[in-house]
Amino acid sequence: MKKATIVLVAVALWIGISAAGELTAGGNVPKVLTLGRLSRIYEPVAFDHSRHVSMAGGCADCHHQHGTMQVQACSECHRLDPSVFKKSVNAAALKPCRDCHAASDRPGDISRPGLKAAYHQACFKCHRGEVGSVGKDPKGCTEMCHVPRAQAKLEEKKR
């Protein structure tokens, strides 16, 4: 029972990102997120969270804390507010990925991947070979998610 609750609570936000996004009517699950914290070469990525929710087997497919062998207290990652929790079990905030996965280009904690690597590793669980051409063609990056900054500027000018 407790586990089921935890899983439900884990329906999560991709926060930590300069995130905007409409919320679904029922829970506090974001629809489309803009991942832009790391955008230097590429434009921020529009991530369709609700589409992924409908396709993924469960939250743990991407939000790695669940289903791993790591022993962590729920509160280490989830900010639980009792008043909100009564209304909806989904209405809990997930700790931003960047709190653990550093976004810096300085040598840091090598035991866990940086923010960029953490994102991509989560994506490539499916988007490597199976969905899209990442892993087979270097063009896969721009086909799948990324718009190069230079290209975006050109398109803006055309408009």
Added chain:
Amino acid sequence: MRRLSVADSRKKSALGDNVPEGEQPVMNIEETGKATLSRRRVLQTLAAAGGATLIGASAEVFAENRISGWPDRKGMLTDLTECVGCRTCEKACNAANALPEPEVPFDEKSVFEKKRRPTASAYTVVNRYENPNSSDKPFYRKVQCNHCNEPGCAAACPVRAYTKTPEGAVLYNKDVCFGCRYCMVACPFYVPAYDYESALDPRIVKCTLCHERVKKGGIPACAEACPVGTITFGKREDLIKLARNRIRKHPDRYIDHIYGEYEVGGTSWLYISGIPFDRMDFPSNLVDKPLVEQTKGFLSAVPLVLTIWPALLGMCYAATRNKEEKE
């Protein structure tokens, strides 16, 4: 004088000095308070000098062990199971080293049709290899200088154009190089490339482990650019622990081998892989000892042979010639 007899006789036998004790003048500090030069003293000095020449080789061994002893030297760990072949590292390396624009753009997959080597205009290249378990997920191998602990290129260089730095990088100095390209032959990984474009200005080109960036506290450009975390930059010791941890945690994902931990005495660049390394064209016939150890015995004998043999043979010749004349 008599008190010294045991030590004295030992010294004598070591010198091959069979003159009876007492018959010769010796240096006697105790009696006169002054050191006087004697025949024995001269012999001892000569023997010591000869001995030093003979053990010269072992003194060098000590010097090289010191290289392996820089505990904080940095390295890179490439996890070949993570790489998706996006060539972002190639692009970042090109920008960081201000290399010329490539003929084929960096997002072009046709380059994978051939196995490439680093060139004067590309310090690192990515090659593709078939995955025996899944044709959808080919493996990729990033090739660049491995920055050996005891580099063969440095040992082969006649003008010391190569330096192993305490930070881990093996650096090349263009100013002293005269273009013999021995380093290219000596490198077990076929890494140093020659800039054939500049015939009058010889230049070897290879990865520098972004030495300048690292000294400023940054990380190498390829490691920074890699989107998947394939390349990890850190202390070599820590990287070995990290690699061992990953292999232990995921025995089904990795083969139990850290390439570069021991190969040719260890390299700064380490690799872990899901398939045997020889299937990704890693040389699998390398010894665990530094390559320089293979040639040192012979090379250190060369000066001795060149100085002693002519004298020895000359004496033989002189001796036999006199004999012949008498007859």
